[in-house]
Amino acid sequence: MSQYVLELKGITKIFPGVKALNRVQFQLKPGEVHALMGENGAGKSTFIKVITGVHKAEEGEMFLNGTKVDFKGPRDAQAAGIAAVYQHPTSYPDLTVTENIFMNHEIKKNGLIRWKEMNHEAKKLLDQLDADFKPTAEMGSLSVAQQQMVEIAKALSTQAKIVILDEPTAALTANESEKLYRIVDKLRDDGVSIIFISHRFEDMYRLATRVTVFRDSQYIGTYKVDEITNAELIKQMVGREITDLFPKPDVTVGAEVLKIENFSRTGYYKNVSLHVRAGEIVGLTGLVGAGRTEVVESVCGITKADSGKVYLNGSEIRIKNPTDAKNLGIVLLPEDRQKAGLILEWGLGRNVTLPILRKFVKNGMINENEERSLSKRLLEEVDTKAVTIFDPASSLSGGNQQKVVVAKALAQDNMKVVIMDEPTKGVDVGAKAEIYAIMGELAKQGFAIIMISSEMPEILGMSDRIYVMCNGSVTGELKRDEATQEKILEYAMEKNAKEKRTVNKEGVN
Numbered sequence: 001m002s003q004y005v006l007e008l009k010g011i012t013k014i015f016p017g018v019k020a021l022n023r024v025q026f027q028l029k030p031g032e033v034h035a036l037m038g039e040n041g042a043g044k045s046t047f048i049k050v051i052t053g054v055h056k057a058e059e060g061e062m063f064l065n066g067t068k069v070d071f072k073g074p075r076d077a078q079a080a081g082i083a084a085v086y087q088h089p090t091s092y093p094d095l096t097v098t099e100n101i102f103m104n105h106e107i108k109k110n111g112l113i114r115w116k117e118m119n120h121e122a123k124k125l126l127d128q129l130d131a132d133f134k135p136t137a138e139m140g141s142l143s144v145a146q147q148q149m150v151e152i153a154k155a156l157s158t159q160a161k162i163v164i165l166d167e168p169t170a171a172l173t174a175n176e177s178e179k180l181y182r183i184v185d186k187l188r189d190d191g192v193s194i195i196f197i198s199h200r201f202e203d204m205y206r207l208a209t210r211v212t213v214f215r216d217s218q219y220i221g222t223y224k225v226d227e228i229t230n231a232e233l234i235k236q237m238v239g240r241e242i243t244d245l246f247p248k249p250d251v252t253v254g255a256e257v258l259k260i261e262n263f264s265r266t267g268y269y270k271n272v273s274l275h276v277r278a279g280e281i282v283g284l285t286g287l288v289g290a291g292r293t294e295v296v297e298s299v300c301g302i303t304k305a306d307s308g309k310v311y312l313n314g315s316e317i318r319i320k321n322p323t324d325a326k327n328l329g330i331v332l333l334p335e336d337r338q339k340a341g342l343i344l345e346w347g348l349g350r351n352v353t354l355p356i357l358r359k360f361v362k363n364g365m366i367n368e369n370e371e372r373s374l375s376k377r378l379l380e381e382v383d384t385k386a387v388t389i390f391d392p393a394s395s396l397s398g399g400n401q402q403k404v405v406v407a408k409a410l411a412q413d414n415m416k417v418v419i420m421d422e423p424t425k426g427v428d429v430g431a432k433a434e435i436y437a438i439m440g441e442l443a444k445q446g447f448a449i450i451m452i453s454s455e456m457p458e459i460l461g462m463s464d465r466i467y468v469m470c471n472g473s474v475t476g477e478l479k480r481d482e483a484t485q486e487k488i489l490e491y492a493m494e495k496n497a498k499e500k501r502t503v504n505k506e507g508v509n
Contacts, residue, residue, distance in 0.1 A: 002066030005030050005193045006051070006082075006162055011060035013046050020046040021057070024219040026212055028162065033184060033194045035208035035225070038237055039428040040397030042214040044197055048164055051195075052084050053077035083155030087167035091147055093140030098122040100139050101154045125153040129183050145176035152183065163187065164195045169203055170426045173288040174454070181206055199428050201230060213237055238430040245433050246461025249440045253464065254278030256314070257448035258330070258417045260299060263308035268294040269472040272308070276417065276448040281439065283463030284452045286492045290469040292452045293335060296419050300325040300332045312416070326355060329416035331409045333402075333423060335452075341405040342393045349375035349389030352407045378407040382438055399424075399431020406438055418442060421452045436462055456485050468492050 006028040013021040021043045028034050038044055049055040051062070053071035062069055064080055071077050091100050098115075101122050107114045122135035129149050133142060139150065148168055155163050165184070169177045184194060184207055196207055204211055204225060211228070213220040213236045220236050234245075259275040269291035276282040284292050298305040301319040310317050312328055319325050325332070334340035342351050352375040353360065360371045376389050382403040386396060393404060402423060409418060420439070424432045439462060443449055453459050459466060466483050468476040468491035476491030 002063065004028060004063070005065055007063040007066075008051070009061050009063075011047070011050055011057045011062070013050060013055055013057050020217055021050070022217045023060070024214060024217075026219075027222070028193050028195060030193055031188055031191050032209060033188050033196055033207045035204040035211040036195055036197045036214070037199070037204065037211055037233070038214035038220075039430050040399060041216075042237075043217040044214055045166070046217075047214070048084055048166060048195075048197070051077065051164065052082055078158050078160075081159060081161040082164070083158055083160035083162070084164040084166065085148060085151040085155060085168060087170055091139045091150065093138070095139055096135065097126070097133065097137050097139060097142075097150050097153075098135040100150055101125065101135070101157050103154070105158060121157070122153070125156050128156070128186075129153060130179075143176075145172050145179070148172075148180070149183070152187075160192070162193050162195070164197070166197045167199070167426070168196075169198060169200060177203075199426065201233070215239055234429050237428070245429070245436070246458065247433070247437050247440050248281075248462055249444050251279040251443050253280045254446060257312065258299075258450075259311040260295070261309045261311070263295060263298065263305050263310075265294065265298060265303065265305045268303075269469075272469075272472075272474055274467050274474065274477075276450055278446045278448055279443050280464045281443050281449045281451055281462055283459040283466040284450055284469065285454065285456075285459045285466060285488060286469035286475075288454060290492070291472040292469050293421055294472075295469075296332060296421065296450065296452065300330060300419065302332075326412065327414070329412070329414045330419070331412060331415050331417065332419045333405050333409060333421060335421040335425065337398075337401050337405050341408075342401060344394035345392055347388075347390040348379060348384065348386055348393060348396075348404055351393050351404055352378055352389075352411050355408060356411050356413075374411065375407070378410050379404065381410065382407050383434060397427070397431065399427035399435065402427060402431070402435055403438070406435075415447065417448045417450070419450045419452070422454065423451060424453075424455065424458060432458075456488065459483075459488065460485065 004027045008024070008026045010023045010025065011021050012019065012023055024043065024047065036044055046055060050057050053074045053076050069080060092103070098119050102118050107118045107121065119135050126135060129152060131149050133146055139147065142150065168180055172180065184196070188194060196203065198204060208225050210222055211225055211233070212222045215237060254277055256275050256277050261273050263272040264270045272295050274282070286292055294303065297303045299310060299319070301321040301324050310319065317328060319328070338344060349372055353371050357366070360367045372389060379386070379389060384403045384407065385400050393401060396404065409415060423439070424435055427435070436458070439449060439451070451462060460483055464480050466478045466488065467474050468488055470492050478487060
């Protein structure tokens with residue numbers, strides 16, 4: 001009997017002109033949570049698709065419980081007890097949870113679908129995961145976390161004994177991530193072996209006993225989680241030491257650029273006041289749902305505040321729409337870069353120049369040479385890794401897509417304020433360091449920067465000052481030298497605690 005439920009040796013996968021995997025290896029033990037880490041483009045996604053039968057490797061061998069297997073397609077992998085849950089759930093939003101769980105393997109008798117039996121089985125699977133929704137609910141009505149739960153239930157419905165989770169926490173709140181951790185713990189205790197792919201070190205430390213690192217399509221090594229430090233792991237992932245992940249430059253802070261005074265919008269935020277000065281990086285944090293994004297969206301004219309004032313360089317301004325904000329020099333880099341920051345089918349160059357395209361129009365024609373020259377210069381300035389400016393934005397990694405969004409902001413020559421909403425969300429550690437370096441360079445150039453983030457290390461590492469929000473209000477302001485994780489969490493939960501104390505005094509539980 002093999003000590004591994006899954007073992008891959010010398011796996012090589014070649015696409016036209018690209019070696020996506022180069023003789024990689026991997027071993028998964030029974031009932032183990034094994035983390036797989038590496039930068040974007042390291043080969044992790046291709047590796048998953050080899051395991052699940054989507055891609056066939058040109059070289060190498062795969063073994064299940066010591067027996068060599070050769071999958072002809074995904075159905076073979078599913079029949080062998082392997083299932084994958086991807087970062088972006090591949091669901092049918094207009095169908096019910098039950099229909100999504102049993103898609104392509106419905107329970108039938110005499111050619112007819114047994115709906116009552118399927119709903120009953122779906123409920124049993126959801127109960128196993130402590131789900132708080134019904135199997136008859138429409139998939140499109142569920143949150144991202146709930147949809148991932150359905151995908152896990154779908155995997156279990158096929159009697160999977162090996163489950164691959166691909167960046168499952170990337171779009172989850174801290175509470176949702178903790179619930180997912182408990183589900184993974186339960187699956188492991190039930191004997192399921194799990195490959196957990198993530199950029200987040202906290203996922204690895206919380207769940208895994210071993211971690212395998214890929215870099216540049218190659219196998220680098222497998223390590224015991226409790227025997228490798230963060231610094232060592234980063235070095236293995238990026239191929240170099242990152243001595244200072246948060247390269248915060250010393251900048252002489254200038255005059256106040258943007259001030260928000262008593263900003264309110266019913267149901268979203270109330271009496272929010274904050275300011276940012278030239279060359280300053282101001283962190284805006286708090287638990288998800290605190291109202292951070294909603295405040296800056298109103299500042300940028302995406303939504304309208306009910307009351308309050310906005311000042312730019314000391315003068316009150318009125319912003320009715322995003323064009324007004326752009327013309328005044330206030331630029332927002334949105335949290336969801338793929339949906340709100342880029343047109344994925346377009347080339348990188350046109351994405352960069354889109355906000356200022358009229359600048360290149362002469363006699364009804366676009367001067368493409370000027371446009372391309374500017375976009376190429378800006379993309380090089382932020383060190384975007386791409387072959388040409390004509391590459392579609394969809395072809396880039398998350399970190400490089402974020403760099404394109406930054407280049408797009410830099411194209412606006414009147415920019416004064418840069419608002420970055422979760423700037424490193426879903427990017428690997430190497431790309432994070434590069435984005436922080438860009439942020440520091442913008443501060444040195446005198447731009448006023450507001451950084452919204454849920455990641456405590458980057459809030460503490462990059463901010464000159466920090467505003468903390470809770471339930472739509474600013475509950476605290478901290479200078480860099482007085483900010484700690486404990487103080488931020490105290491402010492982030494302060495209003496909840498106060499409300500709880502008030503309720504308890506009134507004798508209501």
